[in-house]
Amino acid sequence: MSILILALAITMAQILLALAMGCAAFRILRGPRAQDRVLAMDGLYVAGMLLLLTYGIQTGRTLFFESALVIGLLGFASTVALAKFLMRGEVIE
Amino acid sequence: MIQAPDLPLWAAIIVGLLVLLGAAITLIGMIGLLRLGNFYERIHPPTLGTTLGMACILAASMISFSVLHSRPMVHEILIATFVMLTTPITLMLLARAALYRDRSEGSKIVPPDLTAPPAGDEQNRT
Numbered sequence: 001m002s003i004l005i006l007a008l009a010i011t012m013a014q015i016l017l018a019l020a021m022g023c024a025a026f027r028i029l030r031g032p033r034a035q036d037r038v039l040a041m042d043g044l045y046v047a048g049m050l051l052l053l054t055y056g057i058q059t060g061r062t063l064f065f066e067s068a069l070v071i072g073l074l075g076f077a078s079t080v081a082l083a084k085f086l087m088r089g090e091v092i093e
Numbered sequence: 094m095i096q097a098p099d100l101p102l103w104a105a106i107i108v109g110l111l112v113l114l115g116a117a118i119t120l121i122g123m124i125g126l127l128r129l130g131n132f133y134e135r136i137h138p139p140t141l142g143t144t145l146g147m148a149c150i151l152a153a154s155m156i157s158f159s160v161l162h163s164r165p166m167v168h169e170i171l172i173a174t175f176v177m178l179t180t181p182i183t184l185m186l187l188a189r190a191a192l193y194r195d196r197s198e199g200s201k202i203v204p205p206d207l208t209a210p211p212a213g214d215e216q217n218r219t
Contacts, residue, residue, distance in 0.1 A: 002105035006097035009109030013116035013150075020116075020142070023123035027135075035132055035191040042183060043126055043139040046176070047119055050142070050150050053169075054112060057157045060098045062168075065154070069172055076179040080186060087190035 010058050017054065020047040038082045045075030104160045108153045115149030118142065131202055132191055136184055143180045148173065 024047060027040035049071045056064030081091050100108065118141050125138025151169040158166040195203045 002100055002102045003097045005102075006100060006105040006109050009113050010097060013112040016113075016116035016120045020120040020123035023120075023127045024139075027126055033132065033191075033194075035187060035194070036135065038187060039132070039136055039139065039184075040126060042187075043123055043142065046139065046142050046147070047123065049172075049176075050115065050119055050147060053150050053154055053172075054116070057098070057108065057112065057154050058096055060157075060161055062158075065168065065172075069175075072172055072176055072179075076175075076183060079183040083183065083186040083190045086187075087193055 007058075010054055013054050014051060017047055017051040021051070034086055038079060038086065041082075042075060042079045045071060045079075049075070098157055098161050100157065100160050104156060108157045111149045111153035111156070115146045115153065118149065119146035122146065133188070133202070136188055136191075140180060140184065143176055147176055 021044055024040045024044040028037050028044065031037040031040055049068045052064045052068040052071065056062065056068070085091050097105075122138040122141030125141070126135055129135045129138065151173050155167055155169050192203060196206055
């Protein structure tokens with residue numbers, strides 16, 4: 001009983017997060033300017049990180065937690081680098 | 094595919110509700126990213142996912158692992174502190190970059206820079 005409830009809730013949450021990633025991907029494709037695309041990529045990273053965390057809850061393994069941590073780090077670094085690039089035209093001065 | 098950890102009923106209900114709530118809040122934020130009009134409106138909604146949505150899913154993960162291993166497992170706090178520290182930094186950098194680009198193009202949707210030096214002097218601009 002509790003397994004069924006939890007499996008349904010986690011599967012629904014995964015579908016919702018996949019829809020969120022789809023919205024962000026659509027904004028990346030359509031976004032009128034470069035800063036819209038960078039913002040949508042940041043959102044895509046966050047939604048992907050949350051999706052990996054739900055997989056971690058589902059399987060009960062901590063491997064997914066570590067990959068979510070790596071995705072969070074990489075999302076921060078890439079968004080900062082791209083924002084710097086939009087501002088100055090180069091990443092490392 | 095029916096797969097879930099074997100939690101007691103109370104923990105299963107709490108974890109399921111928190112996971113669903115977090116995912117729904119993240120989806121609402123991303124729909125806002127899709128629907129709002131210009132960049133300065135669009136920069137707000139994704140923070141729903143990085144604050145409340147992430148907090149709900151991380152709390153669900155903490156409860157699930159703690160009940161499953163019958164000892165406190167709070168390593169998710171790492172992700173929480175990291176994302177909560179870095180999201181304002183990245184979004185403020187991005188908004189400053191977008192403002193700089195819009196102003197240098199003379200766009201109509203941003204207000205003029207009142208602190209800028211009068212003409213041709215780009216040295217003092219941060």
